[in-house]
Amino acid sequence: MKQLLVFIRKEFYHVFRDRRTLLILFGLPTVQILLFGFALSSEVKDINIAVVDFARDNASQQLISKLQGSTRFRLQRAVLSYPEMETAFRRNTIKAALVFPANFNVDLLHTGHGQLQIIADASDPNTATTITNYLTAIIGDYQQELNQAAGPLPYQIIPETRMLYNPDMNGSLNFIPGVLALVLMIVCTTLTSVAIVREKELGTMEVLLVSPFRPLLVLIAKAVPYLVLSLLDFTLILLLSVFVLDVAVRGSVLLLYLETTVFIIACLSLGLLISNVTSTQQMAMLLSMMGMMLPTLLFTGYMFPLENLPVFLRWAPNVVPAHWYYLIVKAVMLKGLGFGAIWKETLILAGMSVALLGISLRNFNIRLA
Amino acid sequence: MGAVTLQNIRKTYEKGTVLAVDDVSFTVEPGELFGLIGPDGAGKTSIFRILTTLLLADSGTATVDGHDVRKDYRAIRSTVGYMPGKFSLYQDLTVEENLSFFATLFETTIAANYDLIKEIYEQIEPFKTRRAGQLSGGMKQKLALCCALIHKPTVLFLDEPTTGVDAVSRKEFWDMLGRLKQQGITILVSTPYMDEATRCERIALMQSGKILSIDTPANIIKAYPGKLYAVKADAMHPLLHHLRAYPAARSSYAFGEFVHVAFWDDQADDDEALRQYLAGKKHTGIVIKPITPSIEDRFIDLMTAAPANAHATATR
Numbered sequence: 116m117k118q119l120l121v122f123i124r125k126e127f128y129h130v131f132r133d134r135r136t137l138l139i140l141f142g143l144p145t146v147q148i149l150l151f152g153f154a155l156s157s158e159v160k161d162i163n164i165a166v167v168d169f170a171r172d173n174a175s176q177q178l179i180s181k182l183q184g185s186t187r188f189r190l191q192r193a194v195l196s197y198p199e200m201e202t203a204f205r206r207n208t209i210k211a212a213l214v215f216p217a218n219f220n221v222d223l224l225h226t227g228h229g230q231l232q233i234i235a236d237a238s239d240p241n242t243a244t245t246i247t248n249y250l251t252a253i254i255g256d257y258q259q260e261l262n263q264a265a266g267p268l269p270y271q272i273i274p275e276t277r278m279l280y281n282p283d284m285n286g287s288l289n290f291i292p293g294v295l296a297l298v299l300m301i302v303c304t305t306l307t308s309v310a311i312v313r314e315k316e317l318g319t320m321e322v323l324l325v326s327p328f329r330p331l332l333v334l335i336a337k338a339v340p341y342l343v344l345s346l347l348d349f350t351l352i353l354l355l356s357v358f359v360l361d362v363a364v365r366g367s368v369l370l371l372y373l374e375t376t377v378f379i380i381a382c383l384s385l386g387l388l389i390s391n392v393t394s395t396q397q398m399a400m401l402l403s404m405m406g407m408m409l410p411t412l413l414f415t416g417y418m419f420p421l422e423n424l425p426v427f428l429r430w431a432p433n434v435v436p437a438h439w440y441y442l443i444v445k446a447v448m449l450k451g452l453g454f455g456a457i458w459k460e461t462l463i464l465a466g467m468s469v470a471l472l473g474i475s476l477r478n479f480n481i482r483l484a
Numbered sequence: 485m486g487a488v489t490l491q492n493i494r495k496t497y498e499k500g501t502v503l504a505v506d507d508v509s510f511t512v513e514p515g516e517l518f519g520l521i522g523p524d525g526a527g528k529t530s531i532f533r534i535l536t537t538l539l540l541a542d543s544g545t546a547t548v549d550g551h552d553v554r555k556d557y558r559a560i561r562s563t564v565g566y567m568p569g570k571f572s573l574y575q576d577l578t579v580e581e582n583l584s585f586f587a588t589l590f591e592t593t594i595a596a597n598y599d600l601i602k603e604i605y606e607q608i609e610p611f612k613t614r615r616a617g618q619l620s621g622g623m624k625q626k627l628a629l630c631c632a633l634i635h636k637p638t639v640l641f642l643d644e645p646t647t648g649v650d651a652v653s654r655k656e657f658w659d660m661l662g663r664l665k666q667q668g669i670t671i672l673v674s675t676p677y678m679d680e681a682t683r684c685e686r687i688a689l690m691q692s693g694k695i696l697s698i699d700t701p702a703n704i705i706k707a708y709p710g711k712l713y714a715v716k717a718d719a720m721h722p723l724l725h726h727l728r729a730y731p732a733a734r735s736s737y738a739f740g741e742f743v744h745v746a747f748w749d750d751q752a753d754d755d756e757a758l759r760q761y762l763a764g765k766k767h768t769g770i771v772i773k774p775i776t777p778s779i780e781d782r783f784i785d786l787m788t789a790a791p792a793n794a795h796a797t798a799t800r
């Protein structure tokens with residue numbers, strides 16, 4: 116027992132004396148969270164739109180001031196002719212244009228139908244759709260106000276859309292479980308496999324094997340520090356999400372930690388497996404980075420919708436532990452669900468962890484070859 | 485019963501295509517300082533790994549301290565000391581941390597066996613807070629030896645401990661081994677340096693997985709057949725060429741600034757006949773002197789006697 120503790124302490128020395136490892140451990144999650152949270156968001160913000168107001172009446176002014184109130188748009192108020200508008204689109208100075216026809220207010224009040232034109236740059240269809248959705252939402256808002264003021268007479272049906280779980284369409288929400296899965300996968304798998312393979316490279320593994328210390332304890336001594344460090348990493352990401360990205364943890368934090376521990380065990384086992392089959396640190400690094408990162412990115416479901424996978428790859432997410440972990444974290448952290456809702460996923464993830472751990476322990480060689 | 489015994493040990497790699505150890509048998513007596521001498525690729529490391537239970541032999545049996553390497557591997561692992569060839573300690577731990585880690589690993593403490601490593605450790609103690617990665621090659625070897633000795637092993641396996649170490653440190657290292665031997669520890673050491681062979685009590689000369697000869701260094705030299713001369717002339721390259729064409733010479737090879745010429749028998753006028761032969765080939769500045777063969781001469785001799793291995797070299 117004392118040997119194990121001393122061994123674990125030695126592993127911590129290795130980690131804390133190596134700047135590279137520390138960087139991967141704590142720099143990587145921070146950068147990932149901040150990058151995904153701020154830089155790589157798919158939200159639209161500060162979009163330049165031109166407002167072409169031929170009406171210049173009460174209604175158009177009110178609508179425009181509503182648009183100005185939104186942080187998503189930067190309004191350029193100018194009377195542009197259609198050819199000028201097209202030039203602006205081509206120069207990319209505007210992403211969309213909102214055109215009020217003359218007599219907008221009169222038409223609206225007398226016929227009950229006001230017509231507006233929204234022109235969007237659909238060369239980037241996703242952004243275009245988002246912008247038009249925002250615009251129609253704001254217009255709809257205005258319509259409702261008008262109707263309330265006008266009394267029950269002009270019935271107008273306004274489709275109400277409510278964004279479940281993410282009413283402000285906060286893009287940070289969805290990727291946090293994904294980043295969690297990715298970071299834990301990289302940290303646990305890569306660092307564990309590299310830590311073991313380094314002993315092989317240095318020749319210390321031979322000495323460790325030719326000692327009274329049981330070979331399996333070598334693996335445990337290697338795994339325990341990375342389990343602890345990974346949980347630290349998990350805490351770091353949670354704190355960053357809550358305090359920097361304003362994403363609240365809705366479900367039980369304790370449940371999250373338990374589920375994360377199960378996932379970490381799966382990752383550690385993968386790391387042990389990789390260390391069994393490689394003999395250089397570079398190889399171990401490559402295998403765990405490439406071999407683990409790609410499936411995690413592709414098959415977890417947070418980067419690309421799984422529905423888009425070709426039929427022959429539909430089974431793939433089911434065998435990726437990160438996929439199940441992603442589902443669990445989404446349910447617990449974002450939707451606030453309890454264990455009852457995720458017991459199936461947990462069972463699958465736990466089964467994978469046990470199986471991987473079993474395989475890696477069985478494969479661990481008590482000799483060199 | 486020997487401290488270490490090998491019987492018909494055979495080991496191949498790459499699914500049997502590369503023969504590393506070919507039917508090797510020998511016995512190391514308790515308390516003996518035994519050397520495996522041979523160039524890289526002779527099979528020394530494979531033998532060490534088989535004896536330290538790190539590799540399984542394809543066939544044959546071996547015991548260490550009476551324990552079978554295959555069945556009783558756990559018993560062997562807790563009693564022997566092993567210093568692998570590429571052993572380089574934990575670079576990011578200090579000298580003291582390295583030593584105390586290995587002490588704990590072997591279920592002992594530095595204090596418990598301090599007398600055994602005292603002499604060696606005192607030399608590196610001034611640097612005990614320095615990280616192992618910042619030590620010189622010789623210091624590293626001393627620290628590694630301390631780590632291998634810290635649990636007072638019954639048998640000590642040292643795989644090429646002096647490779648990559650300067651001449652002074654090498655000499656010191658062998659002095660230390662001599663003193664450890666006096667403590668009753670059986671030492672099995674390997675080295676590619678022929679000049680270190682004489683520091684062992686008995687040696688096995690190895691080449692291509694085979695043992696060429698096992699005996700005391702003195703007996704191995706004594707067994708050298710025929711006479712050996714060191715020859716020098718002003719034009720060395722043609723000299724070697726002409727000596728190889730000389731019928732009475734068994735073999736000729738460059739050795740430092742001389743060419744060593746081995747003769748078939750002990751005829752008295754060997755050197756005189758050779759001098760006339762060389763003078764006939766218009767050589768000037770001829771020096772011919774009889775010399776006592778070294779281990780290396782004997783090794784080259786044994787190697788050339790086994791024609792299959794003639795391509796290998798043992799010259800420096």
